[in-house]
Amino acid sequence: MSDSLTKPRVKTRVKTERPKLHKVILINDDFTPREFVVTVLKGEFHMSEDQAYRVMITAHRRGVCVVAVFTKDVAETKATRATEAGKAKGYPLMFTTEPEE
Numbered sequence: 001m002s003d004s005l006t007k008p009r010v011k012t013r014v015k016t017e018r019p020k021l022h023k024v025i026l027i028n029d030d031f032t033p034r035e036f037v038v039t040v041l042k043g044e045f046h047m048s049e050d051q052a053y054r055v056m057i058t059a060h061r062r063g064v065c066v067v068a069v070f071t072k073d074v075a076e077t078k079a080t081r082a083t084e085a086g087k088a089k090g091y092p093l094m095f096t097t098e099p100e101e
């Protein structure tokens with residue numbers, strides 16, 4: 001008897017999970033100059049002047065603003081670098097990360 005008649009044909013489908021994305025969040029403070037926040041957003045997150053201004057002013061008015069989403073490692077690295085940029089100038093500028101639902 002040939003194999004095709006005796007063997008069950010089972011197709012295995014390989015399922016690739018998408019990596020969970022993490023938000024980078026900008027936190028408002030009372031000390032960091034607006035223009036500096038815009039400069040950091042442009043430099044670290046490759047935003048235009050317009051996009052960076054909108055994100056900065058949203059955090060300024062509402063307390064926080066989601067900057068962008070990345071894989072966990074990239075989000076954490078960018079948040080750290082951006083926070084360090086403020087620290088280097090003596091500003092309390094803060095970026096955090098959290099997993100997307």
Ligand code: TYC
Nearest residue numbers: 027028029032033034059060
């Ligand atoms: N609130 C700051 C000021 O008035 C500007 C600012 C905006 C700081 C957003 C941080 O995430 C921030 N100079």
